[in-house]
Amino acid sequence: MAIEETGATMSDPTGITILGTAGSVVDSPRLTTAQRLKIAGNNTGNLVFQYAVTRLLAPKKTYIPTATMPAFDADAVAGSRYLVFPAANHLRPGADWGNLNKLLRDVDLPLVILGLGAQAPSSNDPQAIDQILKDSQVRMLADIIRERAVLVTARGAFSAEVCTRLGIETEILGCPSLLINPDPTLGRQLAKALERLQESPRSLRVVMTAAAPFEIAKHAMRRDLEARFFQWTVDRDGLYVQQSGGEEIVALSAGAHRADTLQTAQAVRPIIYPEGTSERFIQHINSRHRIFWNAAEWIAAMRGADIAFGSRLHGNMAALAAGVPALFVPHDARTEELIDTMKLAYLKATDVPDSFERTINQVEFDGEAFDKNRAMLSVRFKQAMARIGVPVNTTGAG
Structure with a gap:
């Protein structure tokens, strides 16, 4: 107690x-x-x-x-x-x-x-x-x-x-x-950063704010979108940040590589990396998967990125707190209303293009409106x- x-x-x-x-x-x-x-x-x-x-x-x-x-x-x-x-x-x-x-x-x-x-x-x-x-x-x-x-x-x-x-x-x-980030011009700074990324979106340091794999496994659209996001992340050697999904999924992202964790990896791969090999998947897990148990450390880690994207609200909010642009992809009423209330940059899941570059260039974000609203x-x-x-x-x- x-x-x-x-x-x-x-x-x-x-x-x-x-x-x-x-x-x-x-x-x-x-x-x-x-x-x-x-x-x-x-x-x-x-x-x-x-x-x-x-x-x-x-x-x-x-x-x-x-x-x-x-x-x-x-x-x-x-x-x-x-x-x-x-x-x-x-x-x-x-x-x-x-x-x-x-x-x-x-x-x-x-x-x-x-x-x-x-x-x-x-x-x-x-x-x-x-x-x-x-x-x-x-x-x-x-x-x-x-x-x-x-x-x-x-x-x-x-x-x-x-x-x-x-x-x-x-x-x-x-x-x-x-309100974590104290900069009153945060939105304008994010908008400028996003404009720079849109001018040259190929060599970016990316963070995927990941959904819990087993929770989306039976939802075809969410599973396919997550697989697309993961492929983009692997292609750019980006970070995959997990938040939940049960003990096995969290242990996997935390680097606890026991025999049962490797079994979990084999079960997860067809969900989020169906076109990739087991060897490449395990390699990415070992080097680029993260879960944070300290919010301040999480935010600090995001400062090394150029952009975050995914369906996780607070994973993306950690990026914003670090002054890093984030693309929110809502999946239910809860995330939709938060995006609307806080004037965040988003794309509907049905509007996400097939390529990373086109996706980044499709994002619209009004930094001044964000600052005024915040x-x-x-x-x-x-x-x-x-x-x-x-x-x-x-x-x-x-």
Whole structure:
């Protein structure tokens, strides 16, 4: 029941408790892959927006690792004013939020929920939305939020609409990871970099923000697109960055080359590298596959790239935080609404050309509009925090 603390005490009633990490899996080398994944919430993309929340909020902080839920140390959180929950796609059917719901009820603090999202294949799918609204775990979570939350921010218009139908008031602010980079001219810098890439797209340092292979294996369009992306990555000796997919997939990207991991590689190759040889696939795994257990290190690693691309939202957000252009390829309502809210560069999966060069040249990105929108979201974030008395660290975005 370890709770990582950075100073909140009984004498500091303005401290906050954050549900999650400070953006990293502490002592990662000493842990098994399963233990690391549990701390990261089974997706290392969570570390990116948890890192953002930690950087943005100024008060002293105590952390409740999600891996310990529903247990927590009541004495450790007693000096906090709020329980801050950096949320994800928690409004989705079929998830087991029993431990989460119990912890949110048991921690006797008002809730601040940041980046709450609903997940559905499409925002125009009434049946999928009805499944969310009728799910017992979602409804229980919504009951707690209505009772305890003093502030809820939503990822986009779709999530806000689902929240409204659940009786939850929200403010649409996208994802906190948008504000990691302090440069107020970030969008204009990204646009200039993209223009340079479009002038000479052949010899670029690329990063593929990879989908979980077994999750897309039965989705023909996503599988074919992922295979195309992977071929482009191999051709340019680029980085393949994984975030989730289960213990075997993560171990593969982490370089844990056991016999069972090599078996996993043989199962993955037909999904993402159907035209390539096993030897070349293993070679690329050994040298260019990555998974990051520390968001700051992840962002730093992205600074060596010219462009990132793929379907993973937070993998691409790590690139933007590093000042590197990223091409987002949305695959569901959750990623679509975040792209729309944050004015990110994207192509629909059906619009991605067959060649890397044509794809790069097809990307459109308005850097000035991005900067204006980001500054507006930053101001609204600070205003929302000010209303509940939580100071925010200054960022260049507003």
